[in-house]
Amino acid sequence: MTPEHLEALLWERIDGTLSAVDRADLETHLADNSEAKKLAEEVSGLADFLVSVPPVPSPAGLRAAINGALAGARPPAGSTTTRSVVTHRRVTDSWRTRLLPLAAGLLIGAGVMQLLHMGGAGAVMESSVLGTMVATPVQGTASVVEIELGPGVGSVKAVCDGTLLTIDAVVVGSAELQLVLETTVGNLRLVETTQTETSSSRLQSYDGRLVLIADGPGTHRLVAETEDDATETRLTVMIDQQRVAERRLGQAVRENQP
Incomplete structure (x- = not known):
């Protein structure tokens, strides 16, 4: 089982979309492979982190713009259509819908912080800049x-x-x-x-x-x-x-x- 196929099955198991046959194959592979167990722990930890992030509402029109851009994107030339690639793409699309609010929230937060520094928090920013211009005293007995x-x-x-x-x-x-x-x-x-x-x-x-x-x-x-x-x-x-x-x-x- 390739690492890509294994990761796709792990995400399906977290999503609850893993079939009984694939679940049996996955459990057997995890029982016999220590590296597979390590990858399963990493995927599980990442999933827990993503779930723990509080949802942030996206700006109006942002989701439609992103979906429109993704819908118009063309697949790369010469791409394969093996089962692992198709499965991984389906799982990625599932998690993409969860990551969109997180990405939008981070973008909004960065913009708000920049505006605060340029406006109301200008005094703080000015103080920080001036602080870098002050000579540092020599420590110790010198x-x-x-x-x-x-x-x-x-x-x-x-x-x-x-x-x-x-x-x-x-x-x-x-x-x-x-x-x-x-x-x-x-x-x-x-x-x-x-x-x-x-x-x-x-x-x-x-x-x-x-x-x-x-x-x-x-x-x-x-x-x-x-x-x-x-x-x-x-x-x-x-x-x-x-x-x-x-x-x-x-x-x-x-x-x-x-």
């Missing part, structure tokens, strides 16, 4: 400082996570950018420096300071580590030897913030 250097210059982002400091600089102009890291207690240890292939930079270290000098456009990263996560570190940003920004980083700064 803190982030962002510095915009202005149009045609670039930006700097500093992330302090425990003892680790990561400074990312994006330079879009031709100015010389200097990043100066210094700490009031202890020493700074250089972890790494990276840059894009088309950019150039150099690193200097003196008096407990780490200085990254970037020439021209590109992306640069400076990673350093302090001796203690309570150490306060100062970041100074300079453009063409002129100081344009100064920020304090570290656990001590975060604890003193309101």
Whole structure:
């Protein structure tokens, strides 16, 4: 017995249209085949779900339009007319009449929800859109400082996570950018420096300071580590030897913030 024929008989049994001869054949096949039993359970579960769905009235004229479209449809060329296909088609037509109200109800519900979002619930939709535009705060103990250097210059982002400091600089102009890291207690240890292939930079270290000098456009990263996560570190940003920004980083700064 093919899976298609078996499924058709299972739907007929649920519909109550299965003949006595076919019922006997079906019971015998189910008793001898575990895969057939599994398919029978799936069909039965699907039927129970469809029956449990509450009926929803369809809009006026929708059923007539669907029936008209189905009546005018032509069968595919070269289709067979075996018993399994004919039986399955008859059972499908029976269940199609039950699924029409469900499909129409889902369509109406989707339309109503869309209208609500466009009209009375506009404030909710606007709030959702705005929520995606708000920056997400960094979780845990990390803190982030962002510095915009202005149009045609670039930006700097500093992330302090425990003892680790990561400074990312994006330079879009031709100015010389200097990043100066210094700490009031202890020493700074250089972890790494990276840059894009088309950019150039150099690193200097003196008096407990780490200085990254970037020439021209590109992306640069400076990673350093302090001796203690309570150490306060100062970041100074300079453009063409002129100081344009100064920020304090570290656990001590975060604890003193309101």
